[in-house]
Amino acid sequence: MNNITIKDIANALGISNSTVSRALRDSHEISEDTKAKVIAYAKAVNYHPNPIAQSLRENKSYSIGVIVPEIANNYFSEVINGIDSVASQHDYHVVIYQTHESYEREISTIQHVLSRKADGLIISLSLETNDYSHIHSAMEDNFPIIFFDRVPPIENCYKVVSDNYEGAYKATKHMIEKGKKRIAHITSPPVLSITKERLAGYKAALKDNNIEVDDQLIKYCGFEPKDAFVVIDELIKNQKPDSIFVCSDRLALNCLEAIKNNPSEESKDLGLIGYTNLKTANLLYTPLSTIRQPAFEMGEKAAELLIKVLKSKNQIVDFETIILKNELIIR
């Protein structure tokens, strides 16, 4: 490998370590003459500073940890894409971890990120997380954390979210305007922040349009395919909805499959709307209108916010919550 160090340059040029170091950082203490020599030689031998040594010296790693429930999920991978685009511009690199929706893994992963000396963290919480002491203890150490999408119920922290309430409201309103009366809501487990907010939006839209909220039409559904089958079957058999508002990518896939495979006649005429970033939404067997989250942009915003915090390490950056609008796509 190419392992030329500052010392090698110093020896070759017959000058000292620190002179080389300063010349390379364009210090005013070094004459233009020697600067030129050093830079020329460094380029000739293809010198690159050793980032590990720099990290040790500066106590910074120029890496940011990203923790998501699943990488192989279109929504999250788009977010990562956005994070990456901003981070690489600022010469940070992105180290990705996944929890697979496990609380245990979330704890150990955060621990790992900390001990690996990442400069900061961008995270979306796992499904199982309903205790936040691991978060609090990391935050008490002044470790910079940006939450996105699935955020904890903590006041003073940095958050990037989409306007779930409004998105769900729009989706529900759209179904109402299409003449639907019994709009079922299939959503993620109730611990998640997004679940609560979307549910609130759904209920508000119903109330504002004088439709009574029927709790029987609201179903929390796990992410296993069979969960969706059970929920869909029960719903269609007993509740007779005329439409369904499904939240989240994975639920949408599972539910669509369950609906497609449901033998009853009612399943054929269901109006469907999803809260999802599925790229194939317009190619499905049944047109699927969607609320689409600005995933890439959320990643960008989260990364920008984190880097702002990192760069202004001494001044305090006020905690803020960035709320992005969702888009209603009618198909």
Place this chain on the structure above:
Amino acid sequence: MNNITIKDIANALGISNSTVSRALRDSHEISEDTKAKVIAYAKAVNYHPNPIAQSLRENKSYSIGVIVPEIANNYFSEVINGIDSVASQHDYHVVIYQTHESYEREISTIQHVLSRKADGLIISLSLETNDYSHIHSAMEDNFPIIFFDRVPPIENCYKVVSDNYEGAYKATKHMIEKGKKRIAHITSPPVLSITKERLAGYKAALKDNNIEVDDQLIKYCGFEPKDAFVVIDELIKNQKPDSIFVCSDRLALNCLEAIKNNPSEESKDLGLIGYTNLKTANLLYTPLSTIRQPAFEMGEKAAELLIKVLKSKNQIVDFETIILKNELIIR
């Protein structure tokens, strides 16, 4: 942050640095007595070794670079998922980069991975890459590289690929058995290794079934949506295929959209088969049989191979090419 060092422990216990270090690494040179003390104290103060200092000392970073064309592509994110699962088991962390299909970015990204002192690299080449000098120069420095999916035409290197020839053969044969005679082939740009291999499989299947290869039915298509529209329109208007074999995730999406929007009658009866990892293939408006690559497994194999190379740093690991089977999923 929690920044206790070996020195802190040494001072607190009134022993030397090196004794602490050795005690923590369970050296035989240290008495069980002091070992126990050190370990107990380390645990009490929640000591974690500083990986950056270790990296500097050992000249290893315990990180592996992964370069893909696009993160937000289901195939690649599943591969990354596989890589991550193996790497994290071995305490390596995964640093992800994307080229956005740009040759320039591929070069600079590899340079970045090298200067960031990753221990090794797993890469799938960009679309534009048809010169391999950047690869060669990295390999000459003995930098461990594993290629997957889109591999370079280099003999002596580590590769993980799927059996593209066989996959394309199976897909084409399947269409023939369904009675199709004019099977068009829409595929990625011809520089890619996967393009050539799949094309060869396609042709072989036709020949083996006494169907003449019609070069007019073979279309190379870029990844922009409009590219697919142009290709599909031309095909349907002039070549009258009775079925289409589309390669790659992104092409499949674009082509399906183009076909769906094509006004002609012929487009309705087209038999379709894709070479893709689309999760929604069974939910599309038209049933899409697919050749499915074992993406997760490819990631696993690539990571396992890389780690094997890294761990046996002195002995030479023979270059090898791992070929994984594809699955024909009929819908």
Place this chain on the structure above:
DNA sequence: TTATTTTCCGGCAACGTTCCCGACAACGAT
């Protein structure tokens, strides 16, 4: 001329870790 400031550079320590080398007991063997 002498005094004072610049200009330019080298020496050294430090970041946290590991490893080589040597030291100094205690021990049994000669």
Place this chain on the structure above:
DNA sequence: ATCGTTGTCGGGAACGTTGCCGGAAAATAA
């Protein structure tokens, strides 16, 4: 009593950087 052994530990250097301190030569001021 002397000599090697064994067990246990400390000192110091090194990984590649950067920053502080100080110092010699050159330039300017007196």
